[in-house]
Amino acid sequence: xxxxxxxxxxxxxxxxxxxxxxxxxxxxxxxxxxxxxxxxxxxxxxxxxxxxxxxxxxxxxxxxxxxxxxxxxxxxxxxxxxxxxxxxxxxxxxxxxxxxxxxxxxxxxxxxxxxxxxxxxxxxxxxxxxxxxxxxxxxxxxxxxxxxxxxxxxxxxxxxxxxxxxxxxxxxxxxxxxxxxxxxxxxxxxxxxxxxxxxxxxxxxxxxxxxxxxxxxxxxxxxxxxxxxxxxxxxxxxxxxxxxxxxxxxxxxxxxxxxxxxxxxxxxxxxxxxxxxxxxxxxxxxxxxxxxxxxxxxxxxxxxxxxxxxxxxxxxxxxxxxxxxxxxxxxxxxxxxxxxxxxxxxxxxxxxxxxxxxxxxxxxxxxxxxxxxxxxxxxxxxxxxxxxxxxxxxxxxxxxxxxxxxxxxxxxxxxxxxxxxxxxxxxxxxxxxxxxxxxxxxxxxxxxxxxxxxxxxxxx
Amino acid sequence: xxxxxxxxxxxxxxxxxxxxxxxxxxxxxxxxxxxxxxxxxxxxxxxxxxxxxxxxxxxxxxxxxxxxxxxxxxxxxxxxxxxxxxxxxxxxxxxxxxxxxxxxxxxxxxxxxxxxxxxxxxxxxxxxxxxxxxxxxxxxxxxxxxxxxxxxxxxxxxxxxxxxxxxxxxxxxxxxxxxxxxxxxxxxxxxxxxxxxxxxxxxxxxxxxxxxxxxxxxxxxxxxxxxxxxxxxxxxxxxxxxxxxxxx
Numbered sequence: 001x002x003x004x005x006x007x008x009x010x011x012x013x014x015x016x017x018x019x020x021x022x023x024x025x026x027x028x029x030x031x032x033x034x035x036x037x038x039x040x041x042x043x044x045x046x047x048x049x050x051x052x053x054x055x056x057x058x059x060x061x062x063x064x065x066x067x068x069x070x071x072x073x074x075x076x077x078x079x080x081x082x083x084x085x086x087x088x089x090x091x092x093x094x095x096x097x098x099x100x101x102x103x104x105x106x107x108x109x110x111x112x113x114x115x116x117x118x119x120x121x122x123x124x125x126x127x128x129x130x131x132x133x134x135x136x137x138x139x140x141x142x143x144x145x146x147x148x149x150x151x152x153x154x155x156x157x158x159x160x161x162x163x164x165x166x167x168x169x170x171x172x173x174x175x176x177x178x179x180x181x182x183x184x185x186x187x188x189x190x191x192x193x194x195x196x197x198x199x200x201x202x203x204x205x206x207x208x209x210x211x212x213x214x215x216x217x218x219x220x221x222x223x224x225x226x227x228x229x230x231x232x233x234x235x236x237x238x239x240x241x242x243x244x245x246x247x248x249x250x251x252x253x254x255x256x257x258x259x260x261x262x263x264x265x266x267x268x269x270x271x272x273x274x275x276x277x278x279x280x281x282x283x284x285x286x287x288x289x290x291x292x293x294x295x296x297x298x299x300x301x302x303x304x305x306x307x308x309x310x311x312x313x314x315x316x317x318x319x320x321x322x323x324x325x326x327x328x329x330x331x332x333x334x335x336x337x338x339x340x341x342x343x344x345x346x347x348x349x350x351x352x353x354x355x356x357x358x359x360x361x362x363x364x365x366x367x368x369x370x371x372x373x374x375x376x377x378x379x380x381x382x383x384x385x386x387x388x389x390x391x392x393x394x395x396x397x398x399x400x401x402x403x404x405x406x407x408x409x410x411x412x413x414x415x416x417x418x419x420x421x422x423x424x425x426x427x428x429x430x431x432x433x434x435x436x437x438x439x440x441x442x443x444x445x446x447x448x449x450x451x452x453x454x455x456x457x458x459x460x
Numbered sequence: 461x462x463x464x465x466x467x468x469x470x471x472x473x474x475x476x477x478x479x480x481x482x483x484x485x486x487x488x489x490x491x492x493x494x495x496x497x498x499x500x501x502x503x504x505x506x507x508x509x510x511x512x513x514x515x516x517x518x519x520x521x522x523x524x525x526x527x528x529x530x531x532x533x534x535x536x537x538x539x540x541x542x543x544x545x546x547x548x549x550x551x552x553x554x555x556x557x558x559x560x561x562x563x564x565x566x567x568x569x570x571x572x573x574x575x576x577x578x579x580x581x582x583x584x585x586x587x588x589x590x591x592x593x594x595x596x597x598x599x600x601x602x603x604x605x606x607x608x609x610x611x612x613x614x615x616x617x618x619x620x621x622x623x624x625x626x627x628x629x630x631x632x633x634x635x636x637x638x639x640x641x642x643x644x645x646x647x648x649x650x651x652x653x654x655x656x657x658x659x660x661x662x663x664x665x666x667x668x669x670x671x672x673x674x675x676x677x678x679x680x681x682x683x684x685x686x687x688x689x690x691x692x693x694x695x696x697x698x699x700x701x702x703x704x705x706x707x708x
Contacts, residue, residue, distance in 0.1 A: 048518070230544045233520045263546055263562045295563035302565060308643065321645040326564040334698025336705075384675070386518040 034390070035075070038083040041388040042074045045087045045101070045396075048386065052398045053094070054316050061093050080390070087394075096397055096410060097182070097379035098354070104391030107235060120228060120238040121199035121221030126288060127156055127191050128349065129184045130422045132172070134164050134191060136207060137422060138432075144219045145205075153427030154207035154215070160194040167191075178378065178411050185350060185377055189290075196221030210428040229262040231293060233385055233393060239264050243272035245279060246439055252278070253443040255435075257285035261292025261355040266299050270331040273303055273340060281343035281442025283435065287373060291354025294323070294382050300359065302328035304368060306339045309404075311362025314382050316399040323362065344369040345438035348416060353377035357409045358401055364417070365404035371416040372438040378413035486596035486612045490588045492631040499587035501662035506531060507689035508583075508660075514540060515678040521545075525679075528689045529583065535694050536581050549697060552581050558700045566699035570643055575618035586662075588624065592617050601628070604652065609634050632656050632663075640672065647672055659684035 046067045070086040077083045084101055091099035124143020127134050134156040139146050157164050167187045174180040196203045201221040208214050226240030241258040254276025258265055276282060282304075297311055302325050310322040327339050346360050346369045357380040363369040382399040402408055418441070420434040494500065502508065507530045514523045525540040537551040546562035557569035557577040569577060584590035595615045602611050602625060609625035616622070622638040633653055639646045649672045653665035659681065670677040696704060 232544060266562065266565055293563060299564040308570075319645060319647045321647070322643075324643050326567045328565055330566050330699040330702035332565065332699055334702050336702045384519065387520055 033078060033080050035077065037390045038077055038080060039071075039074055041390040041392060042071065042083050042086055044388050045394055046090060048394070049090060049094075049099075049396050052317070052384070052396065054398060054400045056317055059094055066090065066093060083390075084392070094397075096381060097377075098381045098383035098395060098397045100393075100395040101388075102235075102393035102395075104393075107391070107393045119199035120224040120226075121196045121201055122224040123196040123203055123205075123219045123221050125150060125195055125205070127159075127188050127195075128351070128422055129188060130424055130427070132168070133424075134168070134188065135422070135424060135427060137427065144222055145217075148217045148219050149215075150205060150207070150217055150219075151209065151428070152430055153424050154209050155424075156191065156205065156207045157214070158204070158206035159191045160203050162191060162194045164191065181350070181378065181413075185353070185379075188351065199223050210424075226259070227264060229260075229264060231262060233387055235393075237262060237292075239268075241265065241268040241272060243275055245276055246443075248443065250443070251280055252276070253439050254279040254282040255285060255439070256282065257287075259289055261289070261294070261296045261300075263293065263296070265296055267332045269300065269303055270333065273337075277337075277340060279342060281345070281439075281444075282340060283345045283347055283438045283442050284369075285347040285435065285438075286352045286356040286360065287347055287349040287434075288351045289353075289356040290351065290377075291356055291379075294355050294358060297323045297355060297359050297362065298326045299328070301363060302326040302339060304340050304344050304363070305366070306341070309366050311366065312358055312401055312403045314399045314401055316382075323358065343442045345442045346371050347434055347438045348373045348376045348414060349422075349434070350374055350377055350413075352414075353379045354381075357414050358403075360414045361403035361407070361409050364414070370418070370441060371414060372418045372420060372441070373416050373434040374419060374421050375415050376409075376413040378409065378411045380409035380413075483598040483601060484610060486598045489598065489610055489612055489626040489631065490596060493626055493633060494587040494589055496631045497586075497656070497663040498661060499589070500584075501660070502531070502583045502586070502686075505686040507687055509683075509685045509688050511682045511684075513680045513682060514542075515680070517676060517678065519675070528693055529581070530689055530691070530694065531583060534578075534581050537694055549700075551694070551696070551700075552577055553694070554578075554581075556704060558696070558704065560697055560700055566697065566703055568700075568703055573641060573643065576616075576620055576641055579616055579618055579620075588614065599623075604634055607634050633665075660686050 050063060070089060074083050074086045080103065084103065087101050122143070123145045124140035125136055125145045126138035128137035130137070136150060136152055136154040136156060139150055139152055167190065171180060171183040171187055174183055194203070195205065196219070199221055202218060203221060204216055204218045206214065206216045224238050224240070226238050228236045229239045230236045237260055239258070239260055239262045241256070243254065243256045245252045245254055256269070256272050256276065258268065301311055305325045306327045308324050308327065310324055312323050314321045314323065328337060329339070331337055344363070346363060348356065348360055348371060352360065353376065357376045360371055360376065364371050380401055381397045382401060383395050384398050385393060385395045388394050400408070401410070418437055420437050423433070426433045507528065510527045512525050514525050515521065521542055523540050523542040525538065527536065527538040529536040534554045535552065537549065539547055539549050541547045548561040550559040551557070557574060558566065559569065560566040579585060579592045582590055582592055585592060588596065593614050594617055597613050598610050599613050600611045602609060604625065608628040610628065611623055611625045614622045614624065620639065620641070622636065624633045625635045626632070627634045635650060635652045637650050640649050649670060652669045655666035656663045657666050664681060664684070666681050668679040670679070
């Protein structure tokens with residue numbers, strides 16, 4: 001037994017993190033700015049990217065020159081935001097997702113280190129951009145929003161103190177399509193963060209219904225479903241998995257949704273699959289799932305694939321690794337199972353990001369799933385998270401990703417096989433058109449197979 | 461003059477030492493090392509238990525890890541518990557290697573990788589005099605920061621190639637270079653060893669700093685015990701047992 005054996009086997013890849021990142025607000029840092037610490041933080045950020053960014057040519061940028069041009073300004077900075085602005089300039093010049101800096105005061109608030117109550121709350125609504133407007137895209141059954149009469153298809157004008165119009169104007173002003181799409185995603189995330197982040201938050205939603213009538217609905221956030229999960233240095237996140245059986249005369253089609261790629265997903269999926277395993281088709285709903293721990297791709301895909309095939313490759317400066325399916329032949333409870341073999345539809349939208357995109361692209365490319373919904377976020381690069389000397393959280397890209405067909409997902413996103421963009425008319429009717437299409441496909445051929453007297457459950 | 465490599469790792473520079481002085485034979489370096497650390501000290505024991513801490517400074521992660529090994533029959537298990545991540549376990553019973561972690565669930569290591577697994581499980585490998593190493597060759601005198609060392613290339617029965625650098629001053633291994641192989645692919649790995657101390661009659665590096673996939677991992681050995689392992693400790697986790705039972 002040597003130290004070598006011990007290190008060899010640490011599954012480092014699983015530590016890679018990939019997430020679009022939700023936003024939150026916190027009181028400004030009241031501490032006096034420490035210029036030396038600020039400069040050390042800038043230097044650390046630059047050095048970490050310098051040492052680990054997958055492209056040693058830095059996309060053609062003079063990386064050393066960029067540091068040298070920014071550093072004097074950082075040395076003169078009187079406020080932490082000036083230093084952070086310089087770090088964000090590094091990010092902007094590389095122009096890729098998964099670069100992020102979270103000020104220490106916000107990171108503390110998100111961690112619950114502050115005096116702010118940190119029980120996660122929700123009013124039960126989701127927002128999306130539809131035809132250039134922000135609309136209520138989902139209302140959770142039984143939520144305070146549903147009880148207050150909020151309905152799908154309402155055009156949102158204000159959430160809490162956040163007015164939508166100026167945010168939309170800023171987003172529309174962007175010429176670059178990728179930047180505009182990312183801005184739209186951040187806009188929606190900001191609004192969702194304003195819609196009751198904590199239990200007991202009072203939120204007023206101002207929106208117009210289908211008839212143009214303006215509603216101002218004040219609601220108090222209730223406890224968010226799921227469990228609070230802490231991963232590495234990241235702020236805690238609420239993990240939630242839901243599942244349902246859509247029964248019909250021919251049996252059932254299953255539906256499973258989880259909101260983030262966090263570690264409880266495997267045992268939670270064990271339980272969910274137990275309840276839908278007999279269904280002839282399954283819809284895996286990754287809408288709004290911003291990503292998480294990329295290593296989970298290998299475990300989650302194993303619920304649906306019975307061979308150790310690659311879902312894509314991760315290329316860093318040092319190595320190329322494959323995200324291999326680990327077929328789920330035993331549950332966490334130690335029971336033997338067979339990976340689900342029925343039809344699999346994956347449902348995505350512009351807020352399906354990162355690990356959700358890597359998974360979706362991989363599962364489609366290996367022929368295991370058909371994808372429904374709207375084009376994903378295009379934020380699909382493996383990243384690592386660390387702290388800077390001043391306590392800020394720092395996320396930076398360390399590898400590139402290519403799907404099994406060789407395509408990059410970054411910037412382009414995953415375009416579904418069946419693109420079903422949200423429409424206000426269907427939202428106002430209370431319909432979930434993408435889900436309806438996915439359910440219909442997942443159940444269809446299996447019904448035909450059953451009618452022919454063959455066993456349902458063949459791969460698509 | 462052959463091309464020499466320059467490796468820069470976490471602020472430490474590894475530089476070739478120029479000059480064409482006669483290099484010592486690999487077998488002499490290995491013999492000196494094996495004697496200095498008493499590498500055969502494991503013989504006469506039935507099992508070993510190692511406890512260490514694992515730190516990933518950039519990620520702010522710290523974990524406790526425990527590795528147990530039985531020599532006859534050859535069995536090993538390693539458990540690492542990262543707070544907020546859950547326990548990772550891996551084991552080898554002489555025939556089957558397995559692993560389980562919260563990201564992938566349980567899996568059996570493919571037969572194609574078992575050769576390296578067997579080699580790692582052999583306690584004799586610490587001496588670098590085991591039968592698993594088919595050849596060793598001194599290839600250069602080099603320098604890690606201020607420490608001069610002789611770089612030796614080992615070729616193993618399984619076909620893998622590793623390198624050790626033996627300190628010119630005291631004969632200890634100061635760094636090693638190898639590839640970590642998994643079904644996902646290979647990762648180049650460089651380990652730096654320091655603070656050799658006596659653990660149960662065998663000298664081992666208290667601190668091992670590893671660069672792997674762009675991450676630094678620091679392992680600090682806490683304790684080493686002989687013959688305290690209960691065979692029951694090798695009982696398989698339930699999910700692995702389900703896989704092993706199904707294995708044809």
